[in-house]
């Protein structure tokens with residue numbers, strides 16, 4: 001396995017609350033990204049805390065060696081998954097959601113944990129680049145403060161696949177202009193988006209992951225034939241054009257959100273995309289959940305737990321590149337709608353009927369030796385001077401004859417048909 005680990009461990013600050021929590025910043029890499037690269041990589045990762053303890057917050061980023069952050073339209077973190085002992089612990093995508101446990105909760109960390117970094121970084125330029133995957137951990141060493149353990153429950157609409165993506169086609173999902181996967185995929189008995197709860201406990205936090213075009217992910221719970229929505233994680237687009245770019249932040253559950261779950265409950269996730277404006281290929285819908293085994297919380301069938309979320313960060317400066325300024329040229333999509341072109345379309349049947357006759361009549365007296373209508377060989381005779389002249393004359397005369405035949409012959413017959 002490739003060893004990319006070159007550490008910069010920065011002990012940035014000792015935070016006041018909770019007591020003795022530390023902020024640890026790690027930079028994984030450098031990862032060399034070739035032009036157009038969009039590959040999935042796995043590598044061992046020993047950039048982790050030096051002592052046992054608890055991780056209470058996780059903040060992902062990308063950085064060049066000089067410390068600057070790449071523009072998202074130049075290099076972007078398609079995804080990164082921090083695996084611990086073979087299971088996903090944290091994950092990040094373009095939206096760089098900050099993952100934090102509510103106060104008093106944390107992910108248990110032991111120095112013996114085996115971490116693997118799974119990443120996919122996309123280079124949208126013709127220039128190779130070296131970049132670091134940065135992650136900041138808020139860390140509480142063992143014994144400093146009592147912490148209740150949470151574990152990550154991985155919920156993905158394409159659960160169990162190595163590259164968990166689906167396509168959203170423009171117009172899919174009906175007239176509301178939204179497509180929800182898997183609900184509107186037409187797949188019967190689909191279960192990749194479902195996870196069965198293995199023990200009684202409490203859910204304490206979640207946030208969704210979407211790609212451009214994504215509107216929200218929904219977390220639902222089923223128990224004894226009843227179903228209830230637990231949380232909707234909406235994408236907040238800073239992008240002026242709306243839900244079309246990476247310039248977004250995801251909503252996470254508020255600090256006080258709790259849901260009591262029972263062994264045997266089924267959690268499921270769905271992802272809703274805008275299908276009115278465009279197709280979205282290789283879309284995702286993922287919703288990792290922080291679950292505390294053995295804890296208790298409100299019964300979601302008795303209490304409305306589905307409260308509004310809050311975004312985990314504001315507008316990122318690396319996302320403020322929307323481009324697309326007016327070029328000064330006409331819109332090529334409207335070319336065929338221009339009146340002269342449209343008029344040629346109206347008389348086009350006459351042009352088709354008359355062009356060969358007109359060309360022959362014009363050409364034969366002018367140059368009977370060189371002009372003959374033999375298939376598509378005109379281009380090979382273009383070096384002969386009279387050919388381009390005859391071509392221009394033929395086009396002009398054909399247009400005139402075709403127009404005359406349209407108005408004098410074709411149109412009256414068309415009117416009789418319609419009348």
Ligand SMILES: [Cu+2]
Pocket residue numbers: 078079093209210211284
């Ligand atoms: Cu993704």
